[in-house]
Amino acid sequence: MDTQELLRKVRKLEIKTRRLSDQLFSGEYHSSFKGRGMAFSEVRKYQFGDDIRAIDWNVTARKREPFIKVLEEERELTLMLIVDVSGSGAFGSKVQQKREMMTEICATLAFSALTNNDKVGLLLFSDHIEKFIPPVKGRQNVLRIIRDLVEHENTGHKTDIEAALEYLNGILKKKAIVFLLSDFLDEDYSRSIRITAKKHDLTGIRVFDSMDEKLPNLGMIPASDPESGNWGWLNTGSRRVREKYFAANMKKIDFYRETFSKSGAGRVEVNVQDSYVIKLMSYFKQRSVRR
Numbered sequence: 001m002d003t004q005e006l007l008r009k010v011r012k013l014e015i016k017t018r019r020l021s022d023q024l025f026s027g028e029y030h031s032s033f034k035g036r037g038m039a040f041s042e043v044r045k046y047q048f049g050d051d052i053r054a055i056d057w058n059v060t061a062r063k064r065e066p067f068i069k070v071l072e073e074e075r076e077l078t079l080m081l082i083v084d085v086s087g088s089g090a091f092g093s094k095v096q097q098k099r100e101m102m103t104e105i106c107a108t109l110a111f112s113a114l115t116n117n118d119k120v121g122l123l124l125f126s127d128h129i130e131k132f133i134p135p136v137k138g139r140q141n142v143l144r145i146i147r148d149l150v151e152h153e154n155t156g157h158k159t160d161i162e163a164a165l166e167y168l169n170g171i172l173k174k175k176a177i178v179f180l181l182s183d184f185l186d187e188d189y190s191r192s193i194r195i196t197a198k199k200h201d202l203t204g205i206r207v208f209d210s211m212d213e214k215l216p217n218l219g220m221i222p223a224s225d226p227e228s229g230n231w232g233w234l235n236t237g238s239r240r241v242r243e244k245y246f247a248a249n250m251k252k253i254d255f256y257r258e259t260f261s262k263s264g265a266g267r268v269e270v271n272v273q274d275s276y277v278i279k280l281m282s283y284f285k286q287r288s289v290r291r
Contacts, residue, residue: 010147013107020277021111028284029112033077033177033201043067077177078135079113079120080200081106082164083149084182086126087157091209098207101272102181103149105205105280109179110142120145121172125164126156132167135176159185165192169199181205183212184256185249194263203266203283206256210271213249215242 043059046066054068083106089099110120114137121135122145131152133145161182168178169192178200196202215236223234235241260267268283270276 009150010143013104013146013150014111014143017104017107018111021108021115028281028288029109029116032284032287042070044070077113077116077118078172078174079109079118080123080135080168080172080176080178081109081121081145082123082125082168082178082180084126084159084161084164084180085124085130085152085154086159087154088159088183088185089207091212095273098183098209098272101207101270101276102205103146105181105207105270105276106149106179107142107146108276108280110145113177114139114142121176122148123164123168124148124152124154125160125167126154127158127160128156128163129167130154130156132171135172161186161189162192165189165196169196172200176200178202179205181207183208185212185252188255190255190259190263193259193265197263197265202263203268204256204260206253206267206269208269208271210273213246213253215245217242 043056044067046055046060046068050068054070056067056069059067083102085099089102090097106122113120117137119135119137120142122131122133124130124132131148133141133148159182161180161184165180178196180202182204184204184206193202193204215234217236219237220233220235223232257267266283266287268279270279
């Protein structure tokens, strides 16, 4: 991809996702995620009904009348986007590839965080860590993240969610909002999800194509495994083959759902043929109600 084409793609994404972020997500994002804790704001005179535990005894002694400490939530947050760039993300049977939708979702979330003046970071992974951008503030950083999502060419084809989360937990010491975007076509990663959900505010976004779950009856077709690179002929006309394919994929989907539910992490599932806007808005609203 040449520089001009890359800039056009980044600009197009910025216009589309920033509009969505400004109109739809900023308020929901702000209300859905808590700050890091309570920070001192000011002292004021004690009023009837105030909690006596908030009295600032030093100021009270100096002023010779009761004063209380006023605390407010620290709103500065850190948003980490962890994105699966393995081979299966390049698949899309109709509308767009899974990775293209992941990029749009990331851009929308990043601009929502930018509006809230939060830090944003990015971790790209396949079967190893492909790229890490430390979380910092600012529009230029968000544009850099979008550019890297658009132009990055993966060097690994398989998926290792556990390695990605172990890396994140080792390098990010303070609590962060973490969105893990993948099709979750991986094996056992339950331990890393459980640990990450305890340290951070974790949400898994499963981006999938309908054909990830169910094969159409197209007869004998050439097919490849995008994560292994193996080619072969697949008899989709066989009911047994279709059922076996469906069962194998439902096992991975059920594992994803059960793992995130048991760990207390949030989860969202988005078909590339559907609107991720509706899915994310619904998720944010549910979180706001629970708060």
